Amino acid sequence: MQPDAELKRLANNGVNTIFVITKESDGRVFYDSDVAPNQAHGRDLLGELADAAAVHDINIVPTIFVLCDKYLLEQYPETVQVAREGTEIRYPNVSAEHMHWACPSHDIVSEHLQAVTKEIADYDVDGIQFTHFEFQPIGNDESNYLSCYCEKCREQYELQSVSERSSAWIDRRCMQIDSLLRKLSEPFRDRSDFLVNIELEAFSNLETAIDDSRKMLGVDQCDVAEYADILTPGRHTSTSTCIRCGSVKLSAHFANRQIRRLHHRFVLDGASGLSIGWRMTNWLVRFNSRCTAVHTEFHSFPMVRTSVG
Template identity: 70%
Template sequence: MSGVGETDSSWWESELLRAITLYPWATMQPEKEMKRLANNGVNTVFVITKESDGRVFYDSDVAPNQVPNRDLLGELVDAAAIHDIRLVPVLFVLCDQYLLEQHPGTVQIAKEGTEIRYPNVSAEHMHWACPNHEAVHNHLNAIVDEILSYDVDGLKLTHFEFQPIGNGKANFLSCYCDACQTRYREKNIREDSKEWIASRCETTAGFLEELTEPVQDDSDFLVNIELEAFSDLETAVDDSREILGVDQRDLAEHADILTPRTAHIDLDVHPLWIREVVRSLIDQTDTLVTPSIRTGEGERPLTRLDDDELVTAIQLALHGGAHGVSLFSDGANIGRITSTQWETATEVFDELATYDREFGPASDH
């Protein structure tokens, strides 16, 4: 692990997260990029390491390398250590095209029979595997083992839910594959019952517990779980359980920090919503929360948050009790964060760093 001074607290408890999500690219110069991010006040980089198509950014024995002949994860680890930046790999857990190509029968299936993978669903990156298959567990555990062989500072897990597909105003839930149906019959669980909902939540929580088991006893290794954020906070827990098979309260037992995806610009709502999401999640889980704030819309023509709105979004997140913030640009491409946005983010990040230095461990204030 990269060192930032001796402390009795875990590294993420000792300072507020000033984070960015990074998608590597074939020609990148990791040392140059980490130096630039450090100069921008970033202290934590969430780097996409296993992406939605199942490819990885290192030489793997179980998945194809997205950039052959380069071990970008290793290069980024070395560069991050030079600039005192914490490096946390991000895994798209069940969103995995390569895995489904190797094991087609593990695909998630919606209630009306549609396999949840492109081109059966609209988004090309969507290829969802079902966690009720041994092959899925074996594949993901092998990838986690490979990543943990690197000197990384944590692990971030995302896209691990039972993914529904939308059709107008209706959501068709998953998963109704043979393995899931057999499991419910064996347990005498009726479809769409409370027991059915609870069983799906137990499956996702159990799977994430399994994936993080090798590091649960490491007090200085961050386990970060990313969650969908729901607009209706009064029903958010129930909506997540019923629609995604994810209970935030259960997942919090296996996480050091929870990260809700608070893309307020995509929802066309005021950044005040971010504050309320953070507060609600802290109240529900009693766990540190670092929201992911989207700096621009994903649709073209590209729309970016202006300086005032970006500052407001960050400040409201902190006002809600957030343990720092994580900025997410379109496609995790930091090049799409504008120069003025970087100026704004750097100013805020520097203020947070000063606050940590003056008032001590972030967990105490």
């Protein structure tokens, strides 16, 4: 891949922002890192893209798969999320190959992820997107198993006298995810004109969506909305059943309306007809080990920095 040629082509076609998957679900990164393996094999691809983006007046937003991290689990296997009945939430125990979920209860998980985001903060980028940061449930036709029940979590439940699925149990999980995302966004918080984008799961029942997210995923959407500039529904939103959540996911347009109504936040939504702020036309870019783009998604979104409604 030649970043300058690629970004010149995109700029000539009216693209002004690209979301670049910078930390993959396997834990590898696309820059010269001291804490994670570089998938670009000797290249600082993020640096090359940032330099080319500055030349062609394109915004660059790294995307981070937060708790999906095969590399981290290989180094610290005890940090894997564990479902109630004892299943480790990682491939091949779950169906998708990219599913290797680390538990935020372990200090090493938070420390590793903070080290990654601090490295990214040294680059001339215009935003950051956090995705895949939840406690993952396992859903099947017979029963749903929530997480996490790793040894560390069980010790904390016992120490704090927290009973399973009680309000205190739900609160504890939500506080852990909220604390992690706050720490990861900290290096970027004082930057002006910087986009912190957080991707949320959408649920079929609008009235219970916040409670469903808290109970099933350990994500309090209201807390997250306090420090996110823009919220988005999951990229793979469709009308099909969501295997990981056991819920029916929504059409992209309806999910965006749902998030706006619940949290008074603008979202990335090409169908809403909003004319406020500046319009972002972007590409989501995924690279393979040869540093060539193997997957792209094209979007055109109205964008604004959010304020509490």
